[in-house]
Amino acid sequence: MKKQSNAAPLIGCAGWNIPKEAAGSFPEAGSHLERYAAVLPVVEINSSFYKPHRPHTYARWAESVPEDFRFSVKVPRSITHDAAMRDIDDLLARFAGEVGELKHKLGCLLVQSPPKLGFHDQTARDFFLKLEDTFGCMMACEGRHPSWFSDIATEVLRERKVTRVIADPAAGQPGPHVPTTNDIYVRLHGAPRIYYSSYSQEYLDALAADLDVHSAAGRQVWCIFDNTAAGEAVPNALDVLRACKGGVLPAA
Structure with missing residues (x-):
């Protein structure tokens, strides 16, 4: 499964629920x-x-979307949290057997570490190598312990070609964002109330302009709205998509 090369920013949500207020789009x-x-x-x-989801569920999802549509899939907590990324061969094989049914429509794997899990050099090296060997798609990592933003963590993510997530709010991050690949993966959880708050139009306009700059520079750009609890993710995503497309959306 190869990374998708796409000129336009890839803008979407954490889930495909469509609130009533946005249904007309x-x-x-x-x-x-x-x-x-x-x-x-x-x-x-x-x-x-x-x-876990059954392989045929992933296959059905893949068949339901256009050829150029892409999925990002969050790695199970049984791997990242419960096993702390160690001794995960059996768990990873099961996950690969499920998500592999997305085939080329699997665009990215999202790894999120628990806030209390510190970065461990060799564990991370081994873990991301196994992901790369198993899936071969883009990998993004949202570390949430301060040690995941250390110099050695940055070195390992760069070595393994793992994109450090730009998160809002950025849990555990002690300073400015330090990129680890040429790709961009943004996760917007909502602010000030995480998972609930909508972003202001001023913020969304600035975000769209920034995404366009990265895209024009040839970077693969993902922007995911995770402020889904009150249905704000879809309207926010549509606003940014309109701005990036010069105000035009696909016909409903």
């Missing part, structure tokens, strides 16, 4: 995913973090 017919994928180019699957 999407087709009326089809499943929630089919309607979502007709307008937004990517989605982040977070449910995989909490529970």
Whole structure:
């Protein structure tokens, strides 16, 4: 599975639920995913973090979306949290057997570390090498302990070609963002109330301009809105998509 090269920023949400207020921007017919994928180019699957999905479920999702649509899939907590990224061969094989049914539509794997899990050099090197060997797609990492922003952590992420997530709010990050690859992966959790708050129009306009700069520089750009609890993610994503596309969205 190869990384997708895409001129436009890839803007989407953590999940494909469409709130009533935004329904007019999407087709009326089809499943929630089919309607979502007709307008937004990517989605982040977070449910995989909490529970496994059957291979045929991933296959059905892949068949429901356009050819150029891409999924980002969050690595299960059984691997990143419970096993702390160690001795995960059996867990990883199971996960690969499931998510592999997305085939070329698997665009990225998202790794999120627990806030109390510090960075361990050799563990991280081994872990990300196994992910690369198993999947071969883009990898993004949202570390949430301060040690994941250390010089040695930056070195390892760069060596393993893992994109450090730009998160808002950025848990554990002691200073400015330090990139680890030429790619961009932004996760917007909502502020001031995490998972709930909408972003201001001023923030969204500035974000769109910034994403366009990165995209014009040839970087693969992912921007995922995770402020889903009150249904703000989809309207925010649509606003940024409109701005990046000069005000034009695909016809609903």
